[in-house]
Amino acid sequence: MAKKTTTQYYTVTIQGVPMQYAAGTTYETIAQEHQKEYAHDIVLAFVNGKLQELRKCVEKDCRLEFVTTADPIGHTTYRRSMSLLLVKAVHDVGGHDRVRNVRILFSVSKGYYCKIEGDVQVDAGFLEEVEKRMRELAEKCLPIEKQTIHTDEAVALFHELGMYDKERLFQYRRVSKVNVYRMNEFEDYYYGYMVPHAGYLKYFALYPFDEGFVLQMPEASAPEVVPEFEPQMKLFQVLKESTRWGDMQQIENVGYLNDKVTRGNMAETILVQEALQEKKIAEIATMIAERPHVKFILIAGPSSSGKTTFARRLSIQLRVNGLVPHAIGVDDYFKNREDSPRDADGNYNFECLEAIDTEQFNADLEKMLAGEEVSLPSYNFKTGKREYRGNKIRLGDSDVLVIEGIHCLNDALTYKLSSENKFKIYISALTQLNIDEHNRIPSTDGRLIRRIVRDARTRGINARQTIAMWPTVRRGEEENIFPYQEKADVMFNSALIYEFAVLKQYAEPALFGIDKDCPEYAEAKRLLKFLDYFVGCRSELVPTNSLLREFIGGSCFEI
Numbered sequence: 030m031a032k033k034t035t036t037q038y039y040t041v042t043i044q045g046v047p048m049q050y051a052a053g054t055t056y057e058t059i060a061q062e063h064q065k066e067y068a069h070d071i072v073l074a075f076v077n078g079k080l081q082e083l084r085k086c087v088e089k090d091c092r093l094e095f096v097t098t099a100d101p102i103g104h105t106t107y108r109r110s111m112s113l114l115l116v117k118a119v120h121d122v123g124g125h126d127r128v129r130n131v132r133i134l135f136s137v138s139k140g141y142y143c144k145i146e147g148d149v150q151v152d153a154g155f156l157e158e159v160e161k162r163m164r165e166l167a168e169k170c171l172p173i174e175k176q177t178i179h180t181d182e183a184v185a186l187f188h189e190l191g192m193y194d195k196e197r198l199f200q201y202r203r204v205s206k207v208n209v210y211r212m213n214e215f216e217d218y219y220y221g222y223m224v225p226h227a228g229y230l231k232y233f234a235l236y237p238f239d240e241g242f243v244l245q246m247p248e249a250s251a252p253e254v255v256p257e258f259e260p261q262m263k264l265f266q267v268l269k270e271s272t273r274w275g276d277m278q279q280i281e282n283v284g285y286l287n288d289k290v291t292r293g294n295m296a297e298t299i300l301v302q303e304a305l306q307e308k309k310i311a312e313i314a315t316m317i318a319e320r321p322h323v324k325f326i327l328i329a330g331p332s333s334s335g336k337t338t339f340a341r342r343l344s345i346q347l348r349v350n351g352l353v354p355h356a357i358g359v360d361d362y363f364k365n366r367e368d369s370p371r372d373a374d375g376n377y378n379f380e381c382l383e384a385i386d387t388e389q390f391n392a393d394l395e396k397m398l399a400g401e402e403v404s405l406p407s408y409n410f411k412t413g414k415r416e417y418r419g420n421k422i423r424l425g426d427s428d429v430l431v432i433e434g435i436h437c438l439n440d441a442l443t444y445k446l447s448s449e450n451k452f453k454i455y456i457s458a459l460t461q462l463n464i465d466e467h468n469r470i471p472s473t474d475g476r477l478i479r480r481i482v483r484d485a486r487t488r489g490i491n492a493r494q495t496i497a498m499w500p501t502v503r504r505g506e507e508e509n510i511f512p513y514q515e516k517a518d519v520m521f522n523s524a525l526i527y528e529f530a531v532l533k534q535y536a537e538p539a540l541f542g543i544d545k546d547c548p549e550y551a552e553a554k555r556l557l558k559f560l561d562y563f564v565g566c567r568s569e570l571v572p573t574n575s576l577l578r579e580f581i582g583g584s585c586f587e588i
Contacts (some may be wrong), residue, residue: 239269
């Protein structure tokens with residue numbers, strides 16, 4: 030007589046409600062039962078606080094929290110999974126023997142700018158076929174399977190597949206296992222979690238653009254809406270130039286950078302990168318000097334772009350051109366605290382333009398333009414009031430003001446000034462380096478790591494606090510900086526191709542200090558995994574005037 034088997038059940042608590050599920054039930058099955066309770070697609074789950082893919086199964090009593098495409102982690106997972114679908118479809122349409130490589134390079138509009146290397150003509154007709162194939166795979170709900178293999182096997186696999194960037198990358202991996210994702214016969218590696226199958230990947234569009242094309246995808250704020258393709262040409266040209274320069278230096282991705290570190294070539298690599306930035310700064314100073322009516326140099330950029338060091342280095346180059354720069358800060362024109370606007374929660378909103386006394390700011394600038402002497406305010410952040418401490422300025426023929434502030438690209442800040450008197454500069458750390466041909470490094474990650482390092486060094490703020498406040502910082506940037514970046518006269522890319530190899534030593538101890546029970550642990554773990562791709566480089570090689578010194582310390586500008 031056959032022995033009767035007993036099904037094991039576990040208690041799964043969702044939104045405080047305990048439910049019973051059989052052992053082996055996938056989190057995807059449970060998510061589908063609860064999908065109607067969520068406005069957006071569920072793509073991941075926190076299981077007892079640990080992030081998991083939906084393909085995983087119930088193995089014990091647990092607490093389940095779902096992650097949707099409207100959440101930052103879920104949105105990133107959607108875009109990552111979409112990259113796999115794209116690369117798979119390109120190979121299907123173009124042929125594995127004719128498509129040598131698909132490079133997912135950087136963000137454009139709301140999507141990824143990509144190029145295809147090989148014996149294929151990338152035109153509108155080809156992209157129509159690729160998009161058609163992507164939708165076919167999505168309609169079939171083609172599974173995205175995951176296999177864990179030994180790192181040595183991964184190196185051999187990617188060599189065999191002709192993915193030499195990944196082969197090079199994994200030669201430096203210290204972990205013994207690698208997760209490989211598969212769609213039918215197509216295998217690839219991606220840094221981070223994936224959705225269970227292609228059926229989740231319904232919202233996208235392909236657009237021919239420049240020498241390649243753009244994979245356009247929704248934003249987290251509207252995960253089911255593919256926005257119109259609106260390329261920002263100034264930003265695109267800066268990113269394209271930075272990528273081309275990295276290729277010229279034979280540092281296309283992290284694997285090549287690690288080669289430089291391990292072979293003792295980093296001193297020259299760092300000096301060449303720093304020389305390029307100095308050349309760019311000198312060119313900007315020359316442009317300003319060639320416009321005699323310019324009196325106000327306005328600098329804006331998102332958090333941790335290196336604005337302060339850039340302004341100092343630009344000032345030196347302005348002096349080389351015979352100009353006399355004077356630095357002032359827009360923050361000194363904050364309204365007195367009792368007159369400051371408040372946000373929806375009733376807290377003071379110092380990020381919005383209305384927090385600035387733009388009328389007084391413009392009146393003072395107009396007086397300076399007329400050659401009058403002006404008393405400059407200093408904002409006392411303790412008392413919440415503007416004070417006058419005898420700091421006076423009169424602009425002569427060679428004098429210019431270097432003004433830094435988040436609203437400097439918004440003409441509403443300087444509404445009384447003629448455009449011929451203003452020179453606007455947008456600065457951001459636009460990371461040109463990628464992990465490999467299919468795994469991008471978002472610029473926001475570079476700035477977050479910079480800020481974690483600087484906050485710990487100068488502000489007594491630990492990594493957990495920095496990560497916790499980062500979404501608020503990002504919202505302020507989206508509202509007050511990014512909409513105006515194309516209005517800049519020039520854009521300056523402050524990213525250094527070598528910086529993660531240096532920042533690694535400073536960021537890792539701070540990130541390891543975040544407790545596993547903290548809400549910020551998942552993000553810390555992700556950043557630690559990211560930094561593990563890099564071989565560390567000695568900070569002694571970084572020049573004292575480098576933008577990177579603003580974050581790691583040791584700047585000659587005493588920042």
